[in-house]
Amino acid sequence: MPGAPRDVPAVPVVPPARSSRVSPGEELRTRALPGVTLTVRSRPPARAGLPPALYVHGLGGSSQNWSALMERLAGTVDGEALDLPGFGDAPPPEDGDYSVTGQARVVIRHLDASGRGPVHLVGNSLGGAVATRVAAVRPDLVRTLTLVSPALPELRPQRTAVPTALLALPGVASLFARMTRDWTPERRTREVLALCYGDPSRVTPEGFAAAVAEYERRLELPYFWDAMARSARGVVDAYTLGGQHSLWRQAERVLAPTLLVYGVRDQLVSIRMARRASKAFRDARLLTLLEAGHVAMMEDPDAVARAFRDLLADTATTSERSAPPRG
Structure with missing residues (x-):
């Protein structure tokens, strides 16, 4: 992978004062690696011996984005979801590197250190771009790849995506923070849901209240806007890479x-x-959801879980057919 500039972090690397919500049956633990501290959300598998899976969230997201899907797949895979550096409960990376390449290095480092690979790797949005890069450069770590609305380069992005991309410009994130400082957490949450969900009314009152509480918690983090801006810049930079690193x-x-x-x-x-x-992907299956927006694993986790199980079943069948005869 190409080298990434080593920026000096704009804020101290400190863990959050308050932890994010942990759903019943989930566990949240900290994992210290050289130069970075991750938090890992997991749900004990329904039985021993299930294949491992790793979930990677998108820009502004966290491991909580995978709770519904992890619950539904607990009988299929032994799942873990990462908080990437600077998001969820994970403090910023010590080198300030929020590039797609830098995040892919973090995922690879975690998999190498944990010894869980090869895994069924799942990514959403920015996490989809990260997962694509991991699967390309370290095929030994990836059994299958599932991408939910992956952030792959678009020559003409939708107008509704432009404001998010503008966060990559110097000063825009801090300007937006000042312009919206009087917004309530409820309003901020509604704006995010309206952007990410195909139908925000599908969010339950309990889910909305939890999202508001999480937004309040994140706004207390001194590095919140810095992490958003640098990650958005990382996505934009990845869109401009050509050649073998495209x-x-x-x-x-x-x-x-x-x-x-x-x-x-x-x-x-x-x-x-x-x-x-x-x-582009040589062995691809496509699931299109008519009512879903950007976070299908949260909007329709049942449909995504069914498609994921079908992928694993198809892969197992193909492996059996290609296996050499015994005896």
């Missing part, structure tokens, strides 16, 4: 069977990209 070129190198999930109502990643992605 995300589309790396998608073509992925060997793992791949499930692509797109929401027709996605305001951040255009449904138009589904066809291109289906052609």
Whole structure:
């Protein structure tokens, strides 16, 4: 992977004062690696011996984004969800590197250190770009790849995605923070849900209250806006890379069977990209959800879980057919 600039962190590297919500049956633990501290959310598998899975969230998200899907897949895989550096309960990286390449290095470092690979790797949005890069450069770590609205380069992004991309510009994040300092956590949460969900009314009152509490917690973090701005810059920078480091070129190198999930109502990643992605990944399956937006694993976790199980079943069948005869 190409080298990334080593920025000096703009804020002290300190853990959050308050932890995020842990759903019943989940565990949250800290994992210290050289130069970075991660938090790992997990749910004990339904039985021993299940294959490992790793979930990677998107820009502004956290491991909580995978709770609903992890619960539904507890009988299928032994799942873990990461808080990438600077998000969820994980403090910023010591080198200030929020690039897609830097985040991919973190995922690879975690998998190498844990010895859980190869895993069924699942990513959403920014996490989808990170997962694509991991699968391309370390195929030994990835059994299958599932991408929910992956942030792969678009020549003409939707107008609704432009404000998020503008966070990458110097000073825009701090300007937005000042302009919205009088917004209540409820309003901030509604704005995020309206952008990410195909139908925000599907969020339950309990889910909305939990999202508000999490937003309040994150706003207390001194590095919140810095992490958002640098991560957005990392996505934009990844879009401009050409040659062998292009995300589309790396998608073509992925060997793992791949499930692509797109929401027709996605305001951040255009449904138009589904066809291109289906052609780029050599062994791809496509799930299109008519009512979903950018976070299908939260909006319709049952549909995503069914497609994921089908992917694993197809992969197992293919492996059995290609296995040499015994005896």
